[in-house]
Amino acid sequence: MEDFSSFTDEALAKKAPQNMEAFAALIQRYEAKLMRYIFRISSFCQESAEEILQDVFLKAWKNLNGFRGDVSFQSWIYRITHNETISVFRKHKSRGMHLSVELEESLFVPDENSDLTLEFDQKLSAHHVQIVLEDLPKAHREILVLCYLEDLSYNEMADILKCPAGTVATKVHRAKEAFRASASYLSPA
Amino acid sequence: MKPSKTILDRIQEEHIQPKPKYYFWILHLLGGLGIIAFLVLGMMANGIIFHFLNHLEFAEFIWQGPQQILKFLWFGIPFLWIFLAAGLLLVTARLVRELKKGYRLRMSFWLLILLVPQVVAGALLERSDMGERLDEIMAEKISFHQTRKANHEKLWSQPSEGFLGGTIVEIQNDSLLLLDDFDQKRWWVSFSRSQTHPRLSLETGQRIKIIGQKTSDAEFVAEKLLPWRRPGIRKRRNGKRRRNEKHRPQTPFHKQPPSSLSVEQ
The missing domain is CATH 1.10.1740.10 (RNA polymerase sigma factor, region 2, helix turn helix motif)
Incomplete structure (x- = not known):
């Protein structure tokens, strides 16, 4: 070969x-x-x-x-x-x-370069990330997976989702807000 | 078994081949042609919209109270053509977004970018009299367009409200003409004190719009005489040329005597 x-x-x-x-x-x-x-x-x-x-x-x-x-x-x-x-x-x-x-929880261990949990000053376990992501609407989940778990750039995400990079940035922002709200609701105080 | 092995085996067993390059060329060519076709159709629709709006005499209706304004909006504005033009614009923008990296720009940006040439082309079509030509073609081919034309006539079939439209049957003298309205009813129209639109030259068989007052069942006193359709630039130029030819003096310095005198000589 x-x-x-x-x-x-x-x-x-x-x-x-x-x-x-x-x-x-x-x-x-x-x-x-x-x-x-x-x-x-x-x-x-x-x-x-x-x-x-x-x-x-x-x-x-x-x-x-x-x-x-x-x-x-x-x-x-x-x-x-x-x-x-x-x-x-x-x-x-x-x-x-x-x-x-x-x-498997390992699927939700974030990439070293972009840790989703660090974005929110909260240390969440992979298990917790999985629960929060599964709880989110599909659109938010997709964008967070691409951004933080697949570690793709905004331009690459724009090419995958076929939308402008600016729209990707807005979607990421909204998804992060939703993740934060869901994480604070689900995580123990 | 690893998915990669399964996939490769399936490709070989089923003799699956990549689609040829020309398939994608044709696809892109069709996409490009589709964009051009929808763009041209959009421009034509805009030409018709401009043609309608150009002949609405909105300024005359706006002073006649809310009822007339509502009638004007309902019967006068070419909603169907506006929706059609908007639909064509949307389809064109969708197709453009599918091309190469078209999706990298917002839909609103593409809509704006495509709207500008459509509107400009629509205005140019109307100014070059193509709007009128398109209007005539559509009136022959499309039923909803005929309805639109009939609605426009309805706006000018309100003699009691002061709006009368129709065809000149006869010009009696400088102050009186005979007119058939759109219901084939005959009217005596007095226009001795009326303002005549500068681009209107009264001729038998011509369609006109009149603003004025109904004085009896068959009499109307005109305050304004307007052409049914305002001519575009080309027609105006031709008209001017024709008028100039018509009034061109036969002898220099306009010194030709009146006909009655010349007969005597």
Whole structure:
């Protein structure tokens, strides 16, 4: 197998339509990250999350020639994942299915660079972060996951959510307010 | 089994291929053409709106009390065309936001950016008489547009309120004309003391608007005579040219004698 470690995501994405190994390298780079992201925003069970992930990579494969490089590959694949997860979530909701499961606390351990709990001068456990996030409306939850757990920039979030960076900043602010209110309500005094 | 292995196996087993590049080119081309088409349609709708608003004589109705103002708003303002233009603007803005990084700017920004050329083009269409042409075409093709035109006529079918519109049947002399209103009722209109709009030259068969007073069932005293449609710039220029040609002196310095005298000579 060819060594693609020196290739950027974008270079791999350009090579991938003609080279299956390049696409395999992309999958390897992103499967764990995207799986975690699906869990964090949806609370789906392992099986459903894997199905979503498969569909995400299949969609990415089919649309590789449509990737123009005007956004980063990371933003592009996160956007597909986001849309696919939301779409499955809506389908389940419309059928009255509830697939929420107990998720591992480790999924909600914030990134070292952006600790959600530090934002509020409160030291919350990963378990607590999980409870508070699950209690929030989906829109707030998605934005906080992208910002603090996935540690993405406002521009990357703007590309994923397809909205202006200024709108992202407003959404983050509102979501933080909601998190603070929910955390103070749920946390023991 | 790892998801990556499953995905790759599925791609190979089902021979799933990436969509070809030309598929995306065509998609973008269609998107671009869609934007241009909706933009042009929006401009045309604005041209018609300007054409309607230009002929409403709002200034005449505003002094006639709340009832007339309400009638004016209800029958005069082309709401359907305004909604249609707004809808086209929204669709265009949505399409633009889907293009490349269009989403990086706010929807309100795109609406404003697209509204400006639509409004400017609408005003230019009206000034170049295209608004009138579009109005005529729409009146033939679209039923709701015919209703709108009929509503406009209703505003000028209120002789008791002082608003009369119709077609000149005959000009008797410098102060009296015969007019058929929109219900084909005949009126004697006295205009000896009326103000005539500078761009109105009275001719048989011409549609006009009259503001004045009903004095009997078939008589109306005009205070103002207005053209049914105000001509756009092109028509005005043509009209001026025609008028100049009409009144061009046959001999230099306007020294041609009156016809009665010339006959005698």
